Amino acid sequence: MFPTPIEKLSKSVNISYRVAIWIALILWLLPLIAVMMTSARSVADINMGNYWGIPEQWMILENYTKVFTSTPMARYLFNSIMITVPAVIGAVAISTLAGYALAKFKFRGNVLLFATFIGGNFVPFQILMIPVRDLTISMGLYDTATGLILFHVAFQAGFCTLFMRNFIVGLPDELIEAARVEGVSEWKIFWHVVLPLVRPAIAALSVLIFTFIWNDYFWALVLVQSDEVRPVTAGISALMGQWLASWQLISAGSIVAALPPVILFFAMQKHFIAGLTLGATKG
The missing domain is CATH 1.10.3720.10 (MetI-like)
Known part of the structure; x- marks a missing residue:
């Protein structure tokens, strides 16, 4: 009547389930990660097209301060x-x-x-x-x-x-x-x-x-x-x-x-x- 708990299924199903969860979590967090990284970039970094890489210059304090002052x-x-x-x-x-x-x-x-x-x-x-x-x-x-x-x-x-x-x-x-x-x-x-x-x-x-x-x-x-x-x-x-x-x-x-x-x-x-x-x- 009720679905079988995942712990009682086969080992392959358990492994696939855990891998799928991590993949889904990463895909779900990707936009948020991109926004967080962009909020720490400089204008030059964005203009160069560096959207997903590590910022060449971290501007966390400057950007978050400027968003309130400017x-x-x-x-x-x-x-x-x-x-x-x-x-x-x-x-x-x-x-x-x-x-x-x-x-x-x-x-x-x-x-x-x-x-x-x-x-x-x-x-x-x-x-x-x-x-x-x-x-x-x-x-x-x-x-x-x-x-x-x-x-x-x-x-x-x-x-x-x-x-x-x-x-x-x-x-x-x-x-x-x-x-x-x-x-x-x-x-x-x-x-x-x-x-x-x-x-x-x-x-x-x-x-x-x-x-x-x-x-x-x-x-x-x-x-x-x-x-x-x-x-x-x-x-x-x-x-x-x-x-x-x-x-x-x-x-x-x-x-x-x-x-x-x-x-x-x-x-x-x-x-x-x-x-x-x-x-x-x-x-």
């Missing part, structure tokens, strides 16, 4: 933080409340409403480009951090609600019923009973949504046009000049932009894994 990279990073953090908090808070209502309250249209949240995840986001842009312009939210935050909260609500509802529905109904019998209000039940039990799920969801919003490029390009609001993903593309591209600075900026999600993942790794495996051994 470009608005610090502003782009600040904008991303000011957009991503409120959007994550809003999306997770709303989805947790909605997930609790859909999981533990019986009302007419419950299944239809839940299906609506699920169906929203299958809508290609590209077809929303013109309606969303026109909506933000009509509401006076175009090229503002508020507009981008509200959009991300709304756009992530479907997946987040699906995620949280599936965790909350597995909580014992007896705990909630016992609190209701004691006369505890629904808000206190949610705050003191449900939230502590789904804390790992909230941590895992927060890491995922932070990564999604931080790495968003499409909507940052559609809904923002000024450096005062532009997040780091769109800001990196703005570093490319009209006639000349400073690839060493673009690469250094890309590495800097990738650090916050990586740091957050490792900082929340224990909670992230606990959230994803919550309930996996139930029953």
Whole structure:
């Protein structure tokens, strides 16, 4: 019924498996290695076409310093933080409340409403480009951090609600019923009973949504046009000049932009894994 563990297969299969893993890992890391090497090269090294070799002159400190002193990279990073953090908090808070209502309250249209949240995840986001842009312009939210935050909260609500509802529905109904019998209000039940039990799920969801919003490029390009609001993903593309591209600075900026999600993942790794495996051994 279940696949045979790789350790119990033949020696040749085990060797092929380990070799294939290393090959896949190297191929997956090649673009990142190329970007890291480019961020340490000099302009002359790049102009000579040395893209994959060892840099003739290491410019690590110079390039990473220059990306902050000669470009608005610090502003782009600040904008991303000011957009991503409120959007994550809003999306997770709303989805947790909605997930609790859909999981533990019986009302007419419950299944239809839940299906609506699920169906929203299958809508290609590209077809929303013109309606969303026109909506933000009509509401006076175009090229503002508020507009981008509200959009991300709304756009992530479907997946987040699906995620949280599936965790909350597995909580014992007896705990909630016992609190209701004691006369505890629904808000206190949610705050003191449900939230502590789904804390790992909230941590895992927060890491995922932070990564999604931080790495968003499409909507940052559609809904923002000024450096005062532009997040780091769109800001990196703005570093490319009209006639000349400073690839060493673009690469250094890309590495800097990738650090916050990586740091957050490792900082929340224990909670992230606990959230994803919550309930996996139930029953």
